[in-house]
Structures are given as C-alpha cells and as structure tokens.
Amino acid sequence: xxxxxxxxSHVSVSEGTPVLLRCNYSSSYSPSxxxxxxxxxxxxxxLLKYTSAATLVKGINGFEAEFKKSETxxxxxxxxxxxxxxxxxxxxxxxxxxxxxxxxxxTRLLVSP
Amino acid sequence: xxxxxxxxxxxxxxxxxxxxLRCDPISxxxxxxxxxxxxxxxPEFLTYFQNEAQLDKSGLPSDRFFxxxxxxxxxxxxxxxxxxxxxxxYLCASSLGGxxxxxxxxxxxxxxxxxx
Numbered sequence: 001x002x003x004x005x006x007x008x009s010h011v012s013v014s015e016g017t018p019v020l021l022r023c024n025y026s027s028s029y030s031p032s033x034x035x036x037x038x039x040x041x042x043x044x045x046x047l048l049k050y051t052s053a054a055t056l057v058k059g060i061n062g063f064e065a066e067f068k069k070s071e072t073x074x075x076x077x078x079x080x081x082x083x084x085x086x087x088x089x090x091x092x093x094x095x096x097x098x099x100x101x102x103x104x105x106x107t108r109l110l111v112s113p
Numbered sequence: 114x115x116x117x118x119x120x121x122x123x124x125x126x127x128x129x130x131x132x133x134l135r136c137d138p139i140s141x142x143x144x145x146x147x148x149x150x151x152x153x154x155x156p157e158f159l160t161y162f163q164n165e166a167q168l169d170k171s172g173l174p175s176d177r178f179f180x181x182x183x184x185x186x187x188x189x190x191x192x193x194x195x196x197x198x199x200x201x202x203y204l205c206a207s208s209l210g211g212x213x214x215x216x217x218x219x220x221x222x223x224x225x226x227x228x229x
Contacts (some may be wrong), residue, residue, distance in 0.1 A: 031137060036220075041163050043117070044156070044204070046219040098167065102219065103155030 002027045004074075004091045006104035012052045014112050019063075019106045023091035026072065033074045034092040034101070044090070048088060050074065062083070085105040115139070117221035119205050125227045126195045134190045134224045136205030143210025146156050146218060147180055148204040156209060159203075163210055195228045202226070 012015040025031055035047040047058025055067040065076045074091060091104040116150050118137045126132050144163055148156035158172040164185035173180070174212075177196075182188040192199055202225050206218040 032119075041222070043222045044206075046217055049217070099161050099171070100146065100158040101148075101156075103157070105146075105155050 002031065002093050002095070002102050003028075003031070004033075004093050004102065005093050006107050009105070009108040010108045010110065010112040011093075012112065013081045015083055016080050019081045019085065019109065021075070021076040021089050021091075021109065023074045023076065023104060024072050025074060025093050027093055027095065029095045031093050031095055032079045033067060033093075035059065035063070035074075035076050036092055036103075038088040038090065038106075040087075043081075047076070048063075071085050081092075081111050083111050083113070085109060115221030117205055117207050117219050119203075119221040119224050122222065122226060123225050123227075125229065127229055128197060130196050131193045132190065132195055132226065134192075134203050136188045136190070136207075136221060138186065138205070139186070139219055141209070141220075142207035144208045144216065144218075145187070146206040146208075147184055148206065149174075149202040150204055150223070156204055158188045159200075164203070188225070189218050192226075193219070195226075197228050200226055 003026045007023045033050045036044045038044050045076050047063050048057045050067045052056045059062045063078045088106045092101045094101050120135045147159040147162050150156040160180045161169040162182040177193045179191045202223040204223045205221045210214040210220045
C-alpha cells in the first residue's frame, strides 16, 4: 500500500524567511512523488515531481524538494517565502503504471508580512 | 489553450436528490480521473478512464456513484439519492495517458457539492 504523511497541518512563516513543509511516504514500490499547491478557488497545480532521476528536484516559483530514500522523506523547501506562497500544499505518491494519485492531508502555509 | 473545466462550480442538493457533475478534459487527453475532496482533507481517488473505458473504479464509495465517458472526451459523475456525507468538492483531472511513464495530471477547479 502507498501513503504519504504530512507532518504539519499548518505552517506559519514571515515573508522573506525559509519554508519547510515535511512529507514522509510509504510505498511497496519505487515511488514517484509530487508536490501540488492549491490556492483558494483555484485548481491544483503541480509544483514539482520526482520520478527516479535526480534526488534534488527543482520546481516552479523557487520551490525544491529532496528525495531521501533512507529517511523515506520528500520535504518541500523554499529559501525565502513570498506572500503569494500562502496556500494549501499536498504531498502525493504514485508509481509508474499506477495511474491514481494518493494525496496527503495537506499543509496550509500562512505567510505574514 | 483551455484547461480542464467543470460544471456546475457549485451545486446544492436536498438529501435524496440525484446530481450530475460534468468534466471537460483538455483536448486530446486520453486519461481522465475523478477525485473527491472532503473539507480539510486531501483529494481521494474515485475512478479512472482511458478513452471511454473505465479501467479503475475502486474508489467509488458506494453503488450510488456512477461515472461515464461514452465518447472518450466529456465525463459525467452521477450521484444518486445524495446523502449528507456526499458533501465535498469533486475534482476532475486529465492527462495525456499511457502507462509506461507518469503523465502529469491537470486538475479542474472542482464542483463543490453541498447536500442539505
């Protein structure tokens, strides 16, 4: 069975400070891992994906994530938060040939001025 | 070009009513997915089509839920005899398809269903 655990339901940061959103996964197979962002009243948007190539993955808007097999983790980071980063973030797992996505429960990122 | 569109965006139903939710995928996308997102939760898989074939319906919560994609393009998710626990946002996604590698799923804005 595959699953992801997002360790924080809410994360609050100040604008200009680093962002860390934590995700641990469980998968019987070599996983493909993703981070999606959901802004209010907008569709889910793919931030970045890991599909067994480089373990450090760069995404849009300055976000990146590192796949660590030994820790079964795929944490999302950004060096400097912007007000526009405030949204809900989902860690997602699947594997090649297994079409459906398995979502975590989400982390709400709050950014204060 | 146009993304995935869903209609209606909001639907209020009385308990026991039937509802139909529509999804228009990106043109040319072979695969289409439905997910259910309850309040405060992550989306959960309902069902998956490749063209007109429904290849996986393991996530449909009961036989009151039915999905179709008769011509391999537009899809409709139907819920019969709605219950309060059906209240959620229903998300549709489409992708180019193919099982040999991951194809990004593009999501629509969702339909928010409220059952009174």
